[in-house]
Amino acid sequence: xxxxxxxxxxxxxxxxxxxxxxxxxxxxxxxxxxxxxxxxxxxxxxxxxxxxxxxxxxxxxxxxxxxxxxxxxxxxxxxxxxxxxxxxxxxxxxxxxxxxxxxxxxxxxxxxxxxxxxxxxxxxxxxxxxxxxxxxxxxxxxxxxxxxxxxxxxxxxxxxxxxxxxxxxxxxxxxxxxxxxxxxxxxxxxxxxxxxxxxxxxxx
Ligand SMILES: [Zn+2]
Numbered sequence: 677x678x679x680x681x682x683x684x685x686x687x688x689x690x691x692x693x694x695x696x697x698x699x700x701x702x703x704x705x706x707x708x709x710x711x712x713x714x715x716x717x718x719x720x721x722x723x724x725x726x727x728x729x730x731x732x733x734x735x736x737x738x739x740x741x742x743x744x745x746x747x748x749x750x751x752x753x754x755x756x757x758x759x760x761x762x763x764x765x766x767x768x769x770x771x772x773x774x775x776x777x778x779x780x781x782x783x784x785x786x787x788x789x790x791x792x793x794x795x796x797x798x799x800x801x802x803x804x805x806x807x808x809x810x811x812x813x814x815x816x817x818x819x820x821x822x823x824x825x826x827x828x829x830x831x832x833x834x835x836x837x838x839x840x841x842x843x844x845x846x847x848x849x850x851x852x853x854x855x856x857x858x859x860x861x862x863x864x865x866x867x868x869x870x871x872x873x874x875x876x877x878x879x880x
Contacts (some may be wrong), residue, residue, distance in 0.1 A: 678692065681728065684724065689726060693730055697732065699735070699736040700737050706777060706781065709773065712727075729747035729770055736780070739780050741780060746767070746768045757865060765786075766865070787847075787862065797809060797810075804828055810827055811823050811870065818840075822835060
């Protein structure tokens with residue numbers, strides 16, 4: 677579907693809006709999502725890059741994934757939802773979509789990753805109580821799981837590594853006690869995210 681909108685310079689821009697994508701059918705989508713070119717368009721007139729967030733659905737059958745991606749602007753509306761379709765995983769915003777797909781691609785369990793993020797953010801909040809800090813999954817290797825934190829210093833990313841054993845221990849704990857508060861507090865309906873711990877009272 678083509679979606680038209682106008683640039684600040686007045687030019688008309690046409691975006692290729694892919695409402696439903698199937699990762700198994702086209703692996704290039706993953707590259708586009710990871711390198712930030714997915715559903716982005718450059719104004720032919722002034723060169724400004726536009727990346728409007730629109731609601732999309734992602735299917736990745738070989739990973740048993742059906743995901744709905746909401747725009748950041750729909751966050752409030754999501755929390756007011758009365759019914760949840762639990763056959764879908766929900767993420768909010770394109771950065772979270774890219775983060776979650778990277779976790780799934782690396783065969784990690786999102787609950788354990790979001791729990792580790794909550795550990796990192798709790799620690800960061802103790803040191804920088806005034807800052808609005810976000811943690812993002814980056815990659816995993818032999819030395820551990822790497823996260824990138826933004827918001828500590830303007831324009832800088834803090835790289836944090838968590839040992840693989842802590843990930844395994846967290847995952848094991850989750851499998852034994854899935855209803856434990858540290859795990860259940862990460863969920864709101866079909867939306868699993870450390871953002872659920874950070875949401876303002878207005879969204880509760
Ligand atoms: Zn323009």
